[in-house]
Amino acid sequence: MNQQTPQSRRVGLFVTCLVDLFRPSIGFASVKLLEDAGYTVDVPMAQTCCGQPAYNSGDREDTIAIARKTIETFEDYDYIVAPSGSCAGMLKKHYPALFKDGDWAERAKAFSAKVYELTSFLTDVAGVDHVDVVHPGSVTYHDSCSGLRELGIREQPRKLLRSVGGLEIKEMPESDVCCGFGGTFCVKYPDISNRIVEDKTDSIRQSGAKTLLAGDLGCLMNMAGKLQRQGSDVEVRHVAEVLAGMCDTPAIGRRKD
Amino acid sequence: MEIRSPAFKENARAALDDPQLRHALEHVKSGFIVKRAMAAEALPEFEKLRDSSKAIKDETLANLDKYLEAYETKVTESGGHVHWAESAADARDIILKICQSVGARTVTKGKSMISEEIELNDFLEGNGVQPVETDLGEYIIQLRGEHPSHIIAPAVHLARSQVEADFRRVHTHLPVDRDLTEPVTLLSEARKVLRAKYFQADVGITGANFLVAETGTSVIVTNEGNGDLTQILPKVHIVLASIEKIVPTLSDLSQVLRVLARSATGQDMSVYTTLSTGPRRAGDPDGPEQYHVVLLDNGRSSMIGTEFQEMLRCIRCGACMNHCPVYHAVGGHTYGWVYPGPMGSVLTPSLIGVDKAGHLPNASTFCGRCEAVCPVRIPLPKMMRHWREREFSRRLNPATQRYGLKAWAFFARRPRLYRLATSIGIPVLSLFGGRGRFKSLPLAGGWTRHRDMPAPEGRTFMQEWKQREAQKQGARI
Amino acid sequence: MSGREAILNRLRVALREGKDDATREQAVQARIAAAPRGVVPMRGRLPDDDRVTLFCAMAQKVSATVERVGSSANVPGAVAAYLRQRNLPARVRMGADARLGAMPWNTEPSLEIDSGRAQDEDLAGVSHAIAGIAETGTVVLHSGQDNPTTVNFLPEHHLVVVRAKDIVGDLETVFDQVRQTFGKGHMPRTLNFITGPSRSADIEQTLLLGAHGPRALHVIVVDGD
Numbered sequence: 025m026n027q028q029t030p031q032s033r034r035v036g037l038f039v040t041c042l043v044d045l046f047r048p049s050i051g052f053a054s055v056k057l058l059e060d061a062g063y064t065v066d067v068p069m070a071q072t073c074c075g076q077p078a079y080n081s082g083d084r085e086d087t088i089a090i091a092r093k094t095i096e097t098f099e100d101y102d103y104i105v106a107p108s109g110s111c112a113g114m115l116k117k118h119y120p121a122l123f124k125d126g127d128w129a130e131r132a133k134a135f136s137a138k139v140y141e142l143t144s145f146l147t148d149v150a151g152v153d154h155v156d157v158v159h160p161g162s163v164t165y166h167d168s169c170s171g172l173r174e175l176g177i178r179e180q181p182r183k184l185l186r187s188v189g190g191l192e193i194k195e196m197p198e199s200d201v202c203c204g205f206g207g208t209f210c211v212k213y214p215d216i217s218n219r220i221v222e223d224k225t226d227s228i229r230q231s232g233a234k235t236l237l238a239g240d241l242g243c244l245m246n247m248a249g250k251l252q253r254q255g256s257d258v259e260v261r262h263v264a265e266v267l268a269g270m271c272d273t274p275a276i277g278r279r280k281d
Numbered sequence: 282m283e284i285r286s287p288a289f290k291e292n293a294r295a296a297l298d299d300p301q302l303r304h305a306l307e308h309v310k311s312g313f314i315v316k317r318a319m320a321a322e323a324l325p326e327f328e329k330l331r332d333s334s335k336a337i338k339d340e341t342l343a344n345l346d347k348y349l350e351a352y353e354t355k356v357t358e359s360g361g362h363v364h365w366a367e368s369a370a371d372a373r374d375i376i377l378k379i380c381q382s383v384g385a386r387t388v389t390k391g392k393s394m395i396s397e398e399i400e401l402n403d404f405l406e407g408n409g410v411q412p413v414e415t416d417l418g419e420y421i422i423q424l425r426g427e428h429p430s431h432i433i434a435p436a437v438h439l440a441r442s443q444v445e446a447d448f449r450r451v452h453t454h455l456p457v458d459r460d461l462t463e464p465v466t467l468l469s470e471a472r473k474v475l476r477a478k479y480f481q482a483d484v485g486i487t488g489a490n491f492l493v494a495e496t497g498t499s500v501i502v503t504n505e506g507n508g509d510l511t512q513i514l515p516k517v518h519i520v521l522a523s524i525e526k527i528v529p530t531l532s533d534l535s536q537v538l539r540v541l542a543r544s545a546t547g548q549d550m551s552v553y554t555t556l557s558t559g560p561r562r563a564g565d566p567d568g569p570e571q572y573h574v575v576l577l578d579n580g581r582s583s584m585i586g587t588e589f590q591e592m593l594r595c596i597r598c599g600a601c602m603n604h605c606p607v608y609h610a611v612g613g614h615t616y617g618w619v620y621p622g623p624m625g626s627v628l629t630p631s632l633i634g635v636d637k638a639g640h641l642p643n644a645s646t647f648c649g650r651c652e653a654v655c656p657v658r659i660p661l662p663k664m665m666r667h668w669r670e671r672e673f674s675r676r677l678n679p680a681t682q683r684y685g686l687k688a689w690a691f692f693a694r695r696p697r698l699y700r701l702a703t704s705i706g707i708p709v710l711s712l713f714g715g716r717g718r719f720k721s722l723p724l725a726g727g728w729t730r731h732r733d734m735p736a737p738e739g740r741t742f743m744q745e746w747k748q749r750e751a752q753k754q755g756a757r758i
Numbered sequence: 759m760s761g762r763e764a765i766l767n768r769l770r771v772a773l774r775e776g777k778d779d780a781t782r783e784q785a786v787q788a789r790i791a792a793a794p795r796g797v798v799p800m801r802g803r804l805p806d807d808d809r810v811t812l813f814c815a816m817a818q819k820v821s822a823t824v825e826r827v828g829s830s831a832n833v834p835g836a837v838a839a840y841l842r843q844r845n846l847p848a849r850v851r852m853g854a855d856a857r858l859g860a861m862p863w864n865t866e867p868s869l870e871i872d873s874g875r876a877q878d879e880d881l882a883g884v885s886h887a888i889a890g891i892a893e894t895g896t897v898v899l900h901s902g903q904d905n906p907t908t909v910n911f912l913p914e915h916h917l918v919v920v921r922a923k924d925i926v927g928d929l930e931t932v933f934d935q936v937r938q939t940f941g942k943g944h945m946p947r948t949l950n951f952i953t954g955p956s957r958s959a960d961i962e963q964t965l966l967l968g969a970h971g972p973r974a975l976h977v978i979v980v981d982g983d
Contacts, residue, residue, distance in 0.1 A: 045707050048742035070696040082669030086690035169648035202606045206646025211727035218731035219610040249732030277735035279717035308963040326799045333796040346769035347786040365762035418960030464961040495790050496945045506956040506971025513907045530793035535929040550894040554951035564903035567875040578765045586772035
């Protein structure tokens with residue numbers, strides 16, 4: 025059994041390309057949550073993207089090349105954690121399917137067994153059942169598709185959110201329905217994507233919550249962009265920001281006045 | 282039917298702009314989903330039955346040639362005839378010949394998506410045989426000269442007022458002052474009109490939900506009873522079924538029946554599940570004198586042994602489209618051919634070619650809800666991705682997309698270059714996003730047409746992290 | 759090459775990988791012969807009385823009406839009463855089924871009985887089921903010399919008699935009985951599983967009873983005999 029202390033367990037943080045480029049705060053919030061749980065966190069500089077844009081566009085060759093790079097970069101860590109259900113799903117569920125057999129198949133399998141999405145890692149692996157932070161107000165939680173259906177993440181973020189001081193969860197109707205982001209889908213089929221996200225922002229409004237949370241920045245940017253275009257004052261944040269008590273940065277799509 | 286799949290985007294635009302359609306699609310969203318969930322919840326063995334059904338279909342497909350031969354033997358033993366049709370044209374010819382052999386003028390039809398696939402109605406009409414659809418939804422669609430927009434609810438895109446207008450236009454022999462404002466009065470009228478047709482018909486054509494190899498039996502499942510009146514009143518019953526409808530035994534049939542209705546409409550069992558074996562027996566007071574089965578291939582056998590074989594497990598329940606956000610947004614006609622929704626997005630390229638149906642497997646967010654509810658666990662997103670791979674390797678997708686992707690991948694494969702490019706580009710982009718977001722952005726018109734684009738916070742995470750680590754190091758020294 | 763050979767050949771070539779033809783043929787024949795049972799829901803596995811109660815409840819849930827009578831001798835009276843209560847003419851269509859024929863119809867002298875296949879104008883039909891299925895509230899009927907299938911579909915009101923002792927838990931049990939009655943691999947021309955009266959939701963997803971088949975399904979469960 026696991027005889028090591030958490031401190032001796034090293035987590036490689038897979039930052040995700042969107043967090044790296046658009047919202048570093050989520051990365052720092054993730055680091056804080058993991059360190060608070062007692063893990064040593066490292067961020068290897070050789071990471072780029074999980075490869076989904078290529079994978080979902082049918083470009084298998086580039087996907088495999090990117091997957092190999094990612095595996096090489098991360099396979100020595102005890103755990104690989106990503107603040108995204110979608111990227112974690114790619115690393116955990118899809119990488120092993122890219123390699124038929126042989127050495128790489130073995131490496132991909134061993135690698136994927138150590139991959140987790142952030143909130144599920146905290147509750148299911150690290151055994152975290154509460155966070156010592158306060159976030160007064162109501163939030164609603166959108167279940168991003170890959171996290172929900174590929175990794176079974178639903179209760180984990182809510183469990184942690186319920187431990188946040190002053191926070192009230194107001195569920196929206198159909199929180200498990202896609203927001204219409206879909207990676208390249210939203211730019212390839214913008215009109216359809218728009219109808220889907222309109223339905224989503226309707227649901228968000230129906231919840232009456234002040235803040236919208238989710239575990240995937242892609243979905244969050246899509247929903248935040250729509251809410252702001254509609255003139256809504258709902259704040260949009262990644263769940264890690266609230267759990268880490270790091271909400272001093274402006275919400276997604278907002279600037280300090 | 283005319284293939285309109287290449288115009289998917291234009292079809293979608295028109296559908297999104299249609300308020301009546303939007304209203305109609307609300308019925309799909311609210312009704313089917315809740316009913317399926319309740320039915321699944323009420324049966325503790327439901328998930329196991331899904332596994333069992335998947336395994337049965339896999340076993341059948343792995344030995345499809347053998348099961349088809351076994352099935353054929355039993356049909357012949359029971360006095361029926363099996364006809365093999367490689368193509369849509371073969372199937373049409375076989376059916377027309379049977380109709381002509383009994384001098385048929387009118388043919389009643391139970392709902393069959395295969396019949397849509399082979400464009401049977403136009404063909405029969407062109408050859409002097411009048412086909413009459415008897416499923417209420419399908420009848421309405423036929424009056425309108427349309428095609429089904431859903432595989433189990435063909436007229437789900439219509440409002441009652443549209444049906445009323447069609448009935449008034451076509452049923453001119455009925456009193457003009459009759460009340461047709463409610464679904465119940467519309468149904469009564471259709472019942473009356475179609476009753477007469479059942480008795481007039483010389484041939485009845487039905488589809489089949491399943492074919493049982495153990496007994497040579499065809500199985501149809503309906504709620505209206507139209508499939509039964511179609512097959513027991515005329516002299517001839519023709520079953521039109523595709524080759525993958527086989528299940529080995531009656532025991533297997535029990536399994537798939539339990540997941541079919543629950544997944545489709547949330548019923549434990551559809552009202553009429555009818556097992557038909559051969560023509561009427563000596564002394565029987567009713568039933569058809571001839572029983573024919575037309576087994577259609579039309580490209581399916583070429584899917585066996587490929588990455589698309591699993592698609593042939595499909596039992597046509599419609600759950601995938603009922604749960605699809607894209608289907609909810611655009612409706613079934615947008616897909617431009619017979620099979621809409623996720624199952625169509627995988628099957629259609631197999632049957633009409635990915636060059637024509639290329640949009641279909643692309644127009645998915647990969648949200649995975651279809652796979653999550655599929656009673657036979659078809660990995661629909663995975664198979665749509667396989668189609669994208671085929672398109673990509675055949676260079677069928679637009680050049681701009683390909684070059685954009687290749688340029689991005691060039692950097693994603695080279696971490697150092699990627700770091701360099703993003704550490705320059707992102708802070709610049711952030712600088713322009715002074716209000717925290719962009720109302721419009723070059724090259725991102727698809728995004729900013731409908732929503733704002735959140736601007737980057739400032740520097741990249743990697744830049745910030747490096748700095749933090751350097752400071753830590755410095756503090757330690 | 760015929761269509762048949764072309765299709766089968768393509769399948770054979772695609773499926774040959776791994777196992778040879780003869781092995782597959784044997785496996786398929788063995789599976790058809792054994793007809794292994796899959797997952798059978800616990801729902802229907804109940805003591806006799808509870809099973810009949812579940813059957814009645816499930817049938818009512820799908821809008822059938824159900825009544826229980828103590829013996830087959832009560833059936834003619836129940837049929838006549840059903841018609842009277844709904845202001846229907848005292849007239850039914852009925853096949854020459856021996857089980858129905860043995861009932862004392864002379865106790866209802868005003869009831870007219872038409873035999874043979876059903877006609878378009880028939881308002882009520884009476885059939886005898888071979889079984890009821892508790893898990894879904896389904897009645898099972900088959901065609902035959904004395905059992906016209908048209909009686910199940912043409913009349914507006916379909917009255918089905920089923921003996922309580924013929925009510926089984928699940929579909930599999932019915933199929934076992936059919937295999938016993940007709941021989942393994944053999945079937946009656948038509949085997950109808952009927953679960954409630956005819957319905958359609960094709961117009962605006964509004965559920966309506968009485969689409970093409972009977973508007974009403976009345977099940978008479980005979981407890982005695």
